[in-house]
Amino acid sequence: MPLLIDQKVVADDHWVRVDDTEQLAQxxxxxxxxxxxxxxxxxxxLLAADGELAVAIPNDLDVVELEPLxxxxxxxxxxxxxxxxxxxxxxxRLLRRAGFKGQIRASGDVTRDRLRxxxxxxxxxMEIAEDRFSPEMLGAFxxxxxxxxxxxxxxxxxxxx
Amino acid sequence: xxxxxxxDQRLIEERVEQYRDQTQRYLAGQIPEEEFRILRLQxxxxxxxxxxxxxxxxxxxxxxxRQMRMLAKISRDYDKNYVHFTTRQNVQFNWPEMEKVPDILxxxxxxxxxxxxxxxxCIRSVTSDQFAGVVxxxxxxxxPWSEIIRQWAALHPEFAYLPRxxxxxxxxxxxxxxxxxxxxxxxRLTKNDAGEVGFEVLVGGGLGRTPMIxxxxxxxxxxxxxxxxxxxxxxxxxxxxxxxxxxxARIKILVDSMGAEAFGAKVEAEWExxxxxxxxxxxxxxxxxxxxxxxxxxxxxxxxGSSYDEKLNSDQDFAVWIERNTFDxxxxxxxxxxxxxxxxxxxxGDVTDVQLDAIADLxxxxxxxxxxxxxxxxxxxxxxxxxxxYPLWQALVELDLARPVVGTINDMIVCPGLDFCxxxxxxxxxxxxxxxxKFDDLDYLYDLxxxxxxxxxxxxxxxxxxxxxxxxxxxxxxxESYYQITLGGSSASDASLxxxxxxxxxxxxxxxxLEKILSVFVEIREEGERFIDTVxxxxxxxxxxRVYAAVN
Ligand code: SF4
Numbered sequence: 001m002p003l004l005i006d007q008k009v010v011a012d013d014h015w016v017r018v019d020d021t022e023q024l025a026q027x028x029x030x031x032x033x034x035x036x037x038x039x040x041x042x043x044x045x046l047l048a049a050d051g052e053l054a055v056a057i058p059n060d061l062d063v064v065e066l067e068p069l070x071x072x073x074x075x076x077x078x079x080x081x082x083x084x085x086x087x088x089x090x091x092x093r094l095l096r097r098a099g100f101k102g103q104i105r106a107s108g109d110v111t112r113d114r115l116r117x118x119x120x121x122x123x124x125x126m127e128i129a130e131d132r133f134s135p136e137m138l139g140a141f142x143x144x145x146x147x148x149x150x151x152x153x154x155x156x157x158x159x160x161x
Numbered sequence: 162x163x164x165x166x167x168x169d170q171r172l173i174e175e176r177v178e179q180y181r182d183q184t185q186r187y188l189a190g191q192i193p194e195e196e197f198r199i200l201r202l203q204x205x206x207x208x209x210x211x212x213x214x215x216x217x218x219x220x221x222x223x224x225x226x227r228q229m230r231m232l233a234k235i236s237r238d239y240d241k242n243y244v245h246f247t248t249r250q251n252v253q254f255n256w257p258e259m260e261k262v263p264d265i266l267x268x269x270x271x272x273x274x275x276x277x278x279x280x281x282x283c284i285r286s287v288t289s290d291q292f293a294g295v296v297x298x299x300x301x302x303x304x305p306w307s308e309i310i311r312q313w314a315a316l317h318p319e320f321a322y323l324p325r326x327x328x329x330x331x332x333x334x335x336x337x338x339x340x341x342x343x344x345x346x347x348x349r350l351t352k353n354d355a356g357e358v359g360f361e362v363l364v365g366g367g368l369g370r371t372p373m374i375x376x377x378x379x380x381x382x383x384x385x386x387x388x389x390x391x392x393x394x395x396x397x398x399x400x401x402x403x404x405x406x407x408x409x410a411r412i413k414i415l416v417d418s419m420g421a422e423a424f425g426a427k428v429e430a431e432w433e434x435x436x437x438x439x440x441x442x443x444x445x446x447x448x449x450x451x452x453x454x455x456x457x458x459x460x461x462x463x464x465x466g467s468s469y470d471e472k473l474n475s476d477q478d479f480a481v482w483i484e485r486n487t488f489d490x491x492x493x494x495x496x497x498x499x500x501x502x503x504x505x506x507x508x509x510g511d512v513t514d515v516q517l518d519a520i521a522d523l524x525x526x527x528x529x530x531x532x533x534x535x536x537x538x539x540x541x542x543x544x545x546x547x548x549x550x551y552p553l554w555q556a557l558v559e560l561d562l563a564r565p566v567v568g569t570i571n572d573m574i575v576c577p578g579l580d581f582c583x584x585x586x587x588x589x590x591x592x593x594x595x596x597x598x599k600f601d602d603l604d605y606l607y608d609l610x611x612x613x614x615x616x617x618x619x620x621x622x623x624x625x626x627x628x629x630x631x632x633x634x635x636x637x638x639x640x641e642s643y644y645q646i647t648l649g650g651s652s653a654s655d656a657s658l659x660x661x662x663x664x665x666x667x668x669x670x671x672x673x674x675l676e677k678i679l680s681v682f683v684e685i686r687e688e689g690e691r692f693i694d695t696v697x698x699x700x701x702x703x704x705x706x707r708v709y710a711a712v713n
Contacts, residue, residue, distance in 0.1 A: 083196060083199075083322075084199055084282070084322050085322065085404055086319070086320070086321065086322025086323060086399060087399060087400055087404075089318065089319045089320075089321075089322065089399070090319055090396050090399045090400050091400070093319055093396075094396075097434070111196065113183065113192075113196070113200055114321075114322075116318070117318035117319070117321055118318075120318035120319075121318050121319055134191075143175060143178070143179040143182070144172065144175045144176065144179060144316060145171065145175060146168045146169075146171050146172040146175070148172070148312045148313060148315050148316065148317075149313055149317050149318065150438075150439050150440060151318050151319070155438065155439045156439050157313070157388070157439060157440060158168060158312065159442070159443055159445070159446035159449075160439050160443065
């Protein structure tokens with residue numbers, strides 16, 4: 001699946017998705033983004049182990065629950081179950097506000113016409129479905145050059161710029 | 162009126178090109194139907210019963226004559242020579258071609274107009290009081306604050322995909338002409354005990370399927386915290402609002418299910434986190450925006466001439482129009498004038514291109530080049546020197562914009578209904594014609610006094626029928642249009658929701674049913690009572706008895 005990081009297409013993604021215990025058992029030392037439910041079940045062992053940690057959260061999770069983990073997580077994948085479901089925009093902003101410095105990755109129904117909003121909300125990586133990817137989609141980031149509101153890319157509203 | 166900065170202009174121009182590209186990608190099959198639907202809605206384009214409909218923002222109802230001429234031009238070049246003013250002070254083109262919409266938007270952008278967020282599940286265009294800035298007793302002009310909110314809401318990256326549409330209204334006045342109690346957020350300018358001006362904030366009002374009156378969650382919000390507080394409300398709603406059922410997705414349902422207090426507490430907790438950030442408004446910004454709403458240069462001697470009084474005494478029709486269609490102004494010698502878009506047998510809110518151009522000329526001649534649109538689907542010239550009232554009236558009579566019916570049952574608010582709207586269950590325009598024909602005797606209308614009649618073609622309640630003194634809701638019964646009547650609603654400061662009178666009635670009986678209701682009113686009203694007062698005093702019962710009396 002094509003992946004954008006910092007507004008560029010990246011060739012290979014070293015993260016794999018892991019949703020259940022079986023996949024987890026086969027994983028070995030490969031870096032994985034763990035489904036939140038799975039992570040929660042094995043939280044203590046996972047936190048105690050070495051290596052990078054990443055989770056994929058559902059969009060109805062109160063991100064306060066992640067706050068104790070932010071230092072420890074490299075990637076948080078937020079979910080857009082439908083392109084029209086905008087909860088993850090707010091989740092991403094709250095995670096950045098709580099000080100998360102790692103990657104926030106949009107997954108799900110992620111397509112061109114929301115990329116700029118995602119970027120502004122602090123989402124720096126986007127997984128794009130193969131059939132919706134085209135290299136021109138990077139143009140989406142530059143379509144509008146005026147930001148009336150402060151957001152995660154620039155906290156200053158227009159009246160402080 | 163607010164003058165676009167270079168960035169404001171760039172933003173709307175870039176938005177046009179972005180939308181043009183989206184349209185082209187859709188036509189090339191690169192955007193699925195459902196996805197484009199939401200993109201076009203966020204830019205005001207509906208696909209209606211017969212053709213697309215483009216809704217253009219008139220932010221808080223304020224336009225320049227130049228903008229008005231552009232509306233006229235677009236209606237000529239791309240549409241059928243008329244436009245329709247809506248109950249949220251916006252304007253609609255009913256017949257544009259989808260492929261031409263980007264060109265229309267590009268033309269609109271040349272006069273600082275746009276269609277950004279006039280539809281869709283996002284923060285909609287902000288509405289306000291049509292008499293803002295000119296009424297006596299106003300705490301402060303609400304328009305600069307409406308403009309500040311508009312800028313914050315425009316292309317807000319976090320709130321473009323909310324659970325449902327989101328409407329904000331701002332009022333600066335005790336007499337609430339902006340219906341703040343039936344909006345998702347109502348912002349009311351207020352003064353605290355220390356005499357500082359700030360805002361009272363209401364949430365969770367709304368009409369539609371589950372009408373509710375908004376609840377105050379903050380009694381006093383300091384001015385500079387306006388945007389951080391709105392952002393906190395929107396964030397809580399974006400995260401917690403229901404998305405599983407579109408009829409339960411408005412913020413009113415969330416506020417109702419959590420309880421206003423618990424919802425308010427969540428908002429306050431979020432607000433604590435962001436109130437002292439860069440979101441805080443700067444005094445420089447407040448001053449900059451306010452400067453654009455400075456009042457025009459009024460003539461100091463406006464009150465001194467005698468021609469106005471002479472005409473009032475000598476021309477009865479003029480005097481009636483003054484009484485009905487004009488409004489007191491805070492500056493002596495000036496009045497605010499309502500141009501009624503309720504021409505006999507025309508769709509309420511419709512204006513032709515010829516009228517638009519003529520209105521623009523009159524605005525230049527008499528009203529400092531400004532026109533306002535109202536929630537009641539009329540237009541307003543807010544600053545008329547009394548010496549100009551007579552010639553202005555004569556010109557408006559020629560244009561069929563001076564019917565002296567403001568506030569009467571003939572000044573009804575009507576949505577487009579089955580003739581245009583793809584969501585409609587029933588006709589509305591034929592019914593409004595029927596009512597106008599039945600009640601064409603002006604003396605009878607005046608005797609009835611103030612009656613707010615609101616007619617919606619479906620439960621979405623675009624005409625706000627729940628808060629009409631008389632509300633009429635069109636329903637479908639086996640393919641026939643039927644109408645349910647409610648009495649006792651109001652969107653003024655004493656807001657209330659109307660109560661259903663009884664079973665719905667067939668289309669041909671609407672006007673005669675109103676006649677029965679009004680005859681009861683005339684019989685039982687007490688001295689000085691308006692219709693709404695009588696209904697509040699006696700309830701629906703006597704009206705119901707007359708309307709549903711067995712025919713014998
Ligand atoms: S109330 Fe219903 S019929 Fe009327 S405009 Fe709204 S959606 Fe259409």
